[in-house]
Amino acid sequence: MFMSFQPLDRLRASMDKSESFSVLRRLFLADGRRHWKGYATAFAFMGLMAFSTAGMAWLMRDAVNTIFVTPTFWGVWMVALGVMGLSLVKGVSAYGQNVTMARVGNRIVADNQKKVFDHLLGQDISYFAARHTADISMRLQNGANSARDALNLVITSIGRDALSLVSLVSVAVVQDPSLALVAVVLMPAAVIGTRKLIKKAKSIFRKEFASGVKLSSITLEVIQGMRTVKAYGLEETMRGRVHTYVNDVERAANKLVRTQAKSSPLMETLGGFAIGGVILYAGYNVMFVGKSPGEFFSVLTALLLAYEPAKRLARFHVDLTAHVIGAHMLFEMLDLPAAETDDAARPSLPAGAGRVAFEDVVFGYRPGEPVLRGFNFVAEPGQTTALVGPSGGGKTTVINLIERFYSPASGVVSIDGNDVTQFNRHSVRALTALVSQDVYLFSGTVRENIGFGREGASEDEIIAAAKAAYAHDFIMGFENGYDTHVGEHGAQLSGGQRQRIAIARAFLKNAPILLLDEATAALDSESEAEVQKALQKLQASRTTIVIAHRLQTVVRADRICVVEHGQIAESGRHDELMARRGRYYNFYQVQFAHEHEQDAAGEVQAEEARLTA
Missing domain, CATH: 1.20.1560.10 (ABC transporter type 1, transmembrane domain)
Structure with a gap:
């Protein structure tokens, strides 16, 4: 227990x-x-x-x-x-x-x-x-x-x-x-x-x-x-x-x-x-x-x-x-030794274009159970790189290693050619902004939760970030506006509202590397559309790494990597991968065939309801 x-x-x-x-x-x-x-x-x-x-x-x-x-x-x-x-x-x-x-x-x-x-x-x-x-x-x-x-x-x-x-x-x-x-x-x-x-x-x-x-x-x-x-x-x-x-x-x-x-x-x-x-x-x-x-x-x-x-x-x-x-x-x-205080004396990672690279990275959460097996991967600056594939393949682990939540057993994770393990964690994380499926909002006001993106941000900067995330309008619809309390874990807000506040927080941080971990997976179609608009604006001119199970959210990515068994099985643009008829093609066909079946079933039900009426 x-x-x-x-x-x-x-x-x-x-x-x-x-x-x-x-x-x-x-x-x-x-x-x-x-x-x-x-x-x-x-x-x-x-x-x-x-x-x-x-x-x-x-x-x-x-x-x-x-x-x-x-x-x-x-x-x-x-x-x-x-x-x-x-x-x-x-x-x-x-x-x-x-x-x-x-x-x-x-x-x-x-x-x-x-x-x-x-x-x-x-x-x-x-x-x-x-x-x-x-x-x-x-x-x-x-x-x-x-x-x-x-x-x-x-x-x-x-x-x-x-x-x-x-x-x-x-x-x-x-x-x-x-x-x-x-x-x-x-x-x-x-x-x-x-x-x-x-x-x-x-x-x-x-x-x-x-x-x-x-x-x-x-x-x-x-x-x-x-x-x-x-x-x-x-x-x-x-x-x-x-x-x-x-x-x-x-x-x-x-x-x-x-x-x-x-x-x-x-x-x-x-x-x-x-x-x-x-x-x-x-x-x-x-x-x-x-x-x-x-x-x-x-x-x-x-x-x-x-x-x-x-x-x-x-x-x-x-x-x-x-x-x-x-x-x-x-x-x-x-x-118990504090794992993240041993690098306080290390230098700060300098800010650059934001090129992320994995070279022969091996990592596992438990001994003898590797998740990444000689993983090689590159995310270029100013581009969107998507990671897709079955659950348990190692996609979220990639983000965990970039954020230095964990360190690789072997291999190198680098940003702009610098091994991230040689620099203090705070400076590495200062170059990244994370928006995940499970948005965590702290007890407090909307203003405070957006403001956590950058300490000392002004009121105008917080409002500008909210507008960029398409959150300003619904925030102003609250009785207390930006002073509205979000409740424990943001329980007073809808899923789409929580996501857009998290995106506003990422806008305010203005980091060169954007990490999106299933950021729209739990949203309905209408909320997803609003969040996607905000994400597209946030991705501009940044190194963006996207993890997604819903492939329609990544078809426009500059590069799509299929991750299986701790390695990249194949990579390329959407049209290139579809033409190869490999693992990505199979994922795409299975997913969209299922969605087409759901759409067809919905149309039949709607027609039956119309005839019955």
């Missing part, structure tokens, strides 16, 4: 203790070191919180003694003011810590999302062909959040919980050293008790992530393919699949909650034993040894206040597990 970066069973095996430590170390060396000032500020606020919390526990001795043992009015006032002051310090520190940590965390998320997106832009087309969009999207979002949450959890656990616990236990120890035994004996028991929960939490989180990716994948596919779903009555099938994945996510989430929650009862029990022991011990000292009740209440308060930070520390590793795995998935994406 989906393809991930690394199978989850391998990921499960790889995420051991050393891997978790490696992820945390990388987080601190990268994001932590870059934002050390913010974390230092937050840590200082946490220190004040720990100090004020311990101070209030300490003051409980004086509060009880000044009220019940040796009552003094000024003593009560001093203790009360001390508690108020410490509470104010704690409140201000809590606010400062929360705001500082949030700002640093949000910056880490933003930086990582930018880093991942930049990394994705540097990948080639094969990278995206091998992975599901939902998997990439979840790693981008969840991974960035996990990097922040892992750092925040470690910092707060040390700065807030550990400092508070140490401070409060210190108060208890100073008041009565014997009570240190409680902390020494019971706290390690709580930590050891949670170790078994950590492995289980890792396994559950991976299952939850895998199910989440599947759910996101099928949901995205259903939304994008809703026309097919409804046309084939697949609602119940897709509902069943989605419900299955939703149930998987729910079960995994419930298991994770139960696992994480098991640490709380453990601490509740141990905490109860600790407090019960303190009450017995301190009560004995007050009643029989003669110690003041203030010490008893101070120690009891310290232990009660230490309960929450101790509980959070006991489940620290359980909570950290999910964040570390999420960050690992982020790093797994970032560590």
